[in-house]
Amino acid sequence: MTQNIAVIAANGKSGQLIVREAVDRGLDVTAVVRGENKTVAQHAIIKDLFDLTAADLAGFDVVVDAFGAWTPETFPQHSTSLKHLADVLSSADARLIVVGGAGSLYVNPEHTVQLSQTDGFPEAFLPLATAMGDSLAELRERSDVRWTYVSPAADFQADGPRTGKYVLAGEEFTANEAGESAISYADYAIAIVDEATAAPENAHINERISVRW
Template sequence: MSKKLAFFGATGTFGSRILTEALNRGYDVTAVVRPGASEPAVSHPNLKVTTGDVLDPASVAEAAKGAYAVVSAVGGGYTDGKAHAAFVRQAAQSLVEGLRTLGADAPRFVSVGGAGSLSTPDGKKVWDTPGLPELVTQVMHGQGEALDYLRTVTDVKWTHFSPAAQIEPGERTGAYRLGLDDLIIGADGNSRISAEDYAVAFVDELDEPKHVQKRFTVGY
């Protein structure tokens, strides 16, 4: 198996941890950043940085040539929920369109998703939780629409990875449980995962694909 990754969004909370985990496991990573944007904070002999635009299918295709997988952890910022949602939807479509141009040589596509569209034990969606700020629900619905789009795609090998309801920087334990469309609830009644263990599960999926053409989720 090739260990080459093209990585969009490698500098955020999720992306930076997935990047570190992948590098530590021997992947050769090309981080794709917008012109003038911040580069990953880590330095590693297996890390290269190039410029590109996730919203340009031609740029996606150029970055993806020869890669084993394209990773996307892009987001639109958390100051404007509608803009964030639109960006996430457009990025998903651009990534797919770019990979389509590579035909049979297209790498698989694994993206960071959202928890909002996961089902709760009472049969509702996480985004229906009372009291959520409007900004949060807008972002959640954008991720849900990106997933809805991916579920129409049959000619690109995509995987969409939703976190637990609560995710923040923490400890890397290497322990987690996986599910598909239902929120994973721990023995304490909470749905949570550290960003570090989310990254472990993400790279485990890169190592051994088990959720091609599927969304899956994680929790303790």
Template sequence: MKIGIIGATGHVGHFLTEEALRRGHEVVGIVRHVPETAEPNLHFLNKDLFNLTTEDVQDFDALISAYNAPANEEPLHLEAMKHLVEILAGTNVRLLVVGGAGSLYVDNKLEQRLFETDNFPDDFKPTAANMSKGLDYLRNVENIRWTYLSPSKDFLVNGARTGHYKVGQEQLLISKYGKSEISMADYAIAVLDEIETPQHQQQRYTVCMV
């Protein structure tokens, strides 16, 4: 498949790029700054997300957004979602969004989200709240094919690539070790599994270590 990855050189984007290339897909990294060195067989589109057009993305089988708004500009999460929906409307391109864990529910009645709990760090609340708004917007969209994948509470840059994960929908998951965590490497595996074998179209879901 031909896969575009917005933010391909970021933390999560790096693992997504590696996983997609490992599986033999054609990958285009969509970045504002092209690095001097990069993975072999990785192509780049040097463009800001908000400047992307339908023509830029219409040939992709899937477009992954690993966009993360800068500090103090968190409302851009919603604006980015709106822009992606606008340029993908009417195409056959699947949108896969690297979501946040903050919007996952921590109760069985689905009334309280993680970022609304007392122990959630204040520094991360603006990002979590605005990413949640982006998800709410996406849920009401009918003219594109989308999937939103939330990681566990602890999203580990240096976690192991185990190749195993368990899947949930709207609630925060806990592993058999009592932890809510997923490595970025295993998260990338989950994203590519979903691209290759769609199971969660027009849905948000989440993954956690087993």
């Protein structure tokens, strides 16, 4: 049973909600932040992600990576940050759960076409989706880390409601009966903590999963 969880980039919008969800469920939560801890976590590590060591993350059952890079010059950090965390957690017992993107979800059963490669995908989001997709592809090559990559729905709503419900899916893009693919950050946080606390037989180790309403 998961007891100790670290949330990296905990001051971000998704990070803060994941911390709150975990604390509300009685978990012992450590926020990993570069500056002042703005979360409700019981503990904090004040350190840049790229400076984290194996000793910093020792003793955690789960490490949640909520890091994001949102400008073209920092997009490569999706790969470099994930590689650093994977190296730090190499051969450790701790699970690494990654807050991912939707653009790399597949739209065909053969898994040859991703959402970001389809007509109508917003051009403005393509560089970010490509960078996040590349980081997932690199993570798939790691067998020395117990990782899980969690893609949100296409419409990832920062201020959406907390309904307490979501649909768990896999590698392929899915939508509801109305053709909508959406999830709030709050309900996504529920899914992250559900995965973090899942029994071993139900955990999605070395898999990508996705969530939507």
